[in-house]
Amino acid sequence: MLFNVVHSDTNSRARAGVLNLNGIEIPTPVFMPVGTQGTVKAVSRRILHELRVQIILGNTYHLYLRPGSYVIEQFGGLHKFMNWDPAILTDSGGYQVFSLKDLRKLSVGGVEFQSHIDGSRHFFSPENVIDIQRELGSDIIMVLDECTPYPATPGEAVKSTELSINWAERSKIHFSESEPHYGRKQFLFAIGQGSMFEDIRENYIEKMTNIGFDGYAIGGLSVGEPAETMYHIIDVSTNKLPIDKPRYLMGVGTPENILEAIELGIDMFDCVLPTRNARNGQLFTTRGKINLRNAVYKLAKEPVDETINSDASRNYSLGYLRHLFIAGEILGLQLATEHNIAFYLWLVRTARQKILSGEYRQWKKFFLDNYQNNDK
């Protein structure tokens, strides 16, 4: 069984579950650190083990281009290449290819694009991104979809979703007709689109669930729309999605976004914010956000965040971390990344505990009041 809901909140749509991927039991809600190019940036797998990370996200577009999925296949798949035993979800690469704008050409067959690295020409189809993800050997495979540009007219959104649903159908067929390469079971997730239009989203979800996938993502959000619009579209989507399948909100978001989405029934998250912002010197803490470059931290002897159980959070002062950033030391990137991941994991794990104890909404309010009040 891929997914079990263990407990559903009585005051909201929030739920605590367990995702089982090749024997790895992953409590949900879960946050998946982003490991685009075969590593989570600036942290070793040993730090991730210590933080009990059980699933990370990899990226088909990046890995296909560099080192090449054929290289990774030679090493026995992405898990072996990275020396990473826990689970991996790979994004299909659609999002990256559609970000290329002028460097891509779209057809019903797929999308032709130019590499951002060397300008070489490539082609992604619903079928070959499955083949690539078979080569990578990820535990969860995402379908190729078109991330509808924002803002879009209803007409544009309909047209875009017609293409994506055609691709979703073909993905399911190709997935069924192909096999894992390394004896590791692979699961296929589809991605709901439909821009900010309720009816297009609902219609899309109906078609997608009729095809039938192992799990369902919500895509095309956090693309510039107001937070309230995003929450509304999540609400519309989780209201319609099957209760017994995992729900994954792609690429979202801030601690506030994640807690709202958990309340609306989301099980899985990924986002570059904790890792990317860490490298810019921004820490997420239980007391709010901290910008390490701020001079007020020059003599700050207190640890980053004693609430968070990680070496980086507890055993270095803010003043020392600030020094590392000002001096351009790589260790600053490492420690800030470790802390921010630890914080995001703490956030979703605490959310899960509070769902189980029936206190989710109260805790969310309490946490956010404290987090936002101290946010400078």
Add this chain to the structure above:
Amino acid sequence: MLFNVVHSDTNSRARAGVLNLNGIEIPTPVFMPVGTQGTVKAVSRRILHELRVQIILGNTYHLYLRPGSYVIEQFGGLHKFMNWDPAILTDSGGYQVFSLKDLRKLSVGGVEFQSHIDGSRHFFSPENVIDIQRELGSDIIMVLDECTPYPATPGEAVKSTELSINWAERSKIHFSESEPHYGRKQFLFAIGQGSMFEDIRENYIEKMTNIGFDGYAIGGLSVGEPAETMYHIIDVSTNKLPIDKPRYLMGVGTPENILEAIELGIDMFDCVLPTRNARNGQLFTTRGKINLRNAVYKLAKEPVDETINSDASRNYSLGYLRHLFIAGEILGLQLATEHNIAFYLWLVRTARQKILSGEYRQWKKFFLDNYQNNDK
């Protein structure tokens, strides 16, 4: 007792000893990883603990300018600031100031210089670099000296060493008249100079040992002279230096240099090579040097170096490390640095074992034959 020679080789001047710094027992020969700005670049203290690093080098010039020794004093010294319990040796900053060339003005009193960071003006004297190192709280304090430019005429070398010996005298006086700040005992090392001239070197050593220091460094080498010249000056120096005091060869060098210098009776080393070259993708291994950017490693499944007991050396393939470098991933810098430090430590630790078992020269030949034959 700061230093004990445990065993002297009968076939060479090599010796195995123990350096005792504030209760930390450090077997010698020892290699001290360079941690210029309050961290060894790209590795956490936990990796260093795992590699059993017991002493690192910090830099007075860099720490005085950034974050400022007064900042570090507020944190209770450099050990506390970095959260580093083992020993620290701090270089006096002389080498860095004299590298500034056009930005410095030398007098008998000391040296005025401009910060490489913001151009601000500062002054180092033999006395105030002791004060700064008292503030930093390093276990071993180095005197301020002038690193004689290379090449130098005998006249230039004499003039330069007269200044340095004057500074060494004043350093001893000021050290004796000042106290440690944090209850940690501090030791003072002088630095032998004299360019590539035997008699000037010997004369300098005589004056320096007459003043009397806790240990003696050999400076002004690895500045562009041929390796044979360097070995000759080391030979001349260790022949003259007292047997019962630790001998530290500053800023040297390659694995070959280190093994030669051990044979000539050196106990302590520091060098940026393992850490700096790691960040350029060059690995030191028991099979020779490896440039990770070389395309031959694209599909290389073998680990970096199974002889070396570190996670980075044994648990990742060369192909994966190469990918991390090509993709510009920070983890590549981390793993390469960890491995290179582990290799340098393995080198001096193995040297020590072979000194103790009376096989040093045979082992050195065997190791270097293998190391250099495979060096591409």
